[in-house]
Amino acid sequence: MGTEKIIEQLNTLIELSSLINSTLDTKEIRKRAIEAATRLMDAEAGSLLLVDQETGELFFEVALGEKGEKLKEIRLKKGEGIAGWVAEHGEPAIIHDVQSDSRFFKTADEKTAFITKNMICVPVKTKDRILGVLQAINKKHNSFDDDLNIFNALANQVAIAIENANLYQELRETFYSTAQALAETIEKRDPYTGGHTKRVMNYSLAIGRAMGLLKKEIEDLKLAAILHDVGKIGVRDDVLLKGGKLDPDELEKMNMHPKYGAEILNHVKQLRDVIPGVKGHHERLDGKGYPDNLRDGDIPTIARIIAVADTFDAITTDRPYRKALSLDTAFEELRKNIGTQFDREVVDAFIRAYKEMEIVL
């Protein structure tokens, strides 16, 4: 390869590395890595197979390129196929005639009507483990023979990006799980959790997705749903744990909890966009809710969503004074209160999500 060509490749690699490292979202990294493999190698298609760290299987999470979208579902057992061989040995492979290679796993071609001719395949690895395998398929001109170093360098950048994204994701999960464990306990004031928080979170997320909320809004919604009842810490045992209906005085104390919740979370500046969901989850469209008697559009979207999710869970689980009611009754109850208590768009999205099996009840 001429030096001009080498310089061009190196510059492309640098540009693609920046792109791959500019996100901490694993899906986005995978997409960019596949595009980069295809472009850097001047190939017809590219793919990134990731190792399932529990089973050792390789899976195609995404696969772009001309016909790549169809590859989404394929899994290779440990050691299966050329990619499996590469992952198992931690060594690269350049195959000039894939069809005659005994290791070749034909299922992908069969499912897609794509014909794999030649291939370069390198491990994506960190110091201590193999994260996956990066492939480029069907070089458009010449062969992959001179490409090993540069493709390895790309795989190295992909490994770094995936590792960073994994660390970020792990921290996020620790955060959510810890908040959930604490919130769940606060809600019941008991170290044994009942699952209300988790269910309200799941319902809220299903509604939010059905409504097409943006990523940032979904994240705020998730945290607000987890934390919606933390203000119950400010309600005394005699009210919170009472085994029957509350009298007006007790109800007034109980109804302080959205306000208390907001006060607690006001200490965390990063939760600025989460607090309105906590504070407003007992507001009603007709202004008869609490704590601020907000109306209609003045009630933040995430609060309107949590209100529906929270009520639905209250109806469909046992209460101290009655047994759980049926799903039909619950949906009927939500529908009946559209416009007064609940937002039509939110209730519709919930029913849609339920019908599309986005929610397991």
Next chain:
Amino acid sequence: MGTEKIIEQLNTLIELSSLINSTLDTKEIRKRAIEAATRLMDAEAGSLLLVDQETGELFFEVALGEKGEKLKEIRLKKGEGIAGWVAEHGEPAIIHDVQSDSRFFKTADEKTAFITKNMICVPVKTKDRILGVLQAINKKHNSFDDDLNIFNALANQVAIAIENANLYQELRETFYSTAQALAETIEKRDPYTGGHTKRVMNYSLAIGRAMGLLKKEIEDLKLAAILHDVGKIGVRDDVLLKGGKLDPDELEKMNMHPKYGAEILNHVKQLRDVIPGVKGHHERLDGKGYPDNLRDGDIPTIARIIAVADTFDAITTDRPYRKALSLDTAFEELRKNIGTQFDREVVDAFIRAYKEMEIVL
């Protein structure tokens, strides 16, 4: 510049980019960026100045190279010096004779007896803001004239790495702050916080650092200190909020809280190494603590640390049945109980940290 030289530089850039992007620790990124700038530019020294996003000032956080360590304290006002000019305009600068450049800020040279001759200085920026300025000082051979593209490419990688580290750090702070807000409220069962959790966390961290704990241990300690009292959620109001000394029966209920805390956090698999600190913070070296009557070395280090921090805070703050006692009394109390209740190494570390002003009381 010859093509061989260009290829060598590009390969070096790729190697250094991997290194810079392989960490989410801002300090480590800065150190690696400075080493990379020096090496890639074949210069005598390098530095990375970061923008203080609040004041617009540029500051030298670290500065390696031959005499760089002395630069730690320097701050440039907005627009001051060559670096200030670069940060303000978002444009690079190559200066052949720094001493005759009117923008040159001489303080750094004066403080270090280092003589800046020539310099390449480029902005470190993301799509929407300037994070800092990367410099290389005194080219060893020739001039910086051909280096602009490659140095800009390095600065771009540094920007990506800093941005990722910032996102990770922000998420971590959100996590800690949220856990702290919830834990603090649980401890008092009141939406208005008293600060016990925060103080115990600060004392614990000071002790941990004085004992030379590893980074991972410090992180576990921090979370355990924040969460040490969350089990109090399982103690009823009549005991938790009693305004006087507890009778033996009440004390028994109160003493369930470390066990409850462990039960709550057992739901979070990522907190595996944190839980022993929560569960063991009322154990005593003589085996007379609770809940497991552990002895000496069987008590996890982080639990032994939190025990000291927790007791110290209890002594030095007002209780329902007595006023806060003096620091001298508190330290005396800790010392007196070395070997029976407390670990000598922990108490010594605490006193050392206090004397070295690592703790503000």
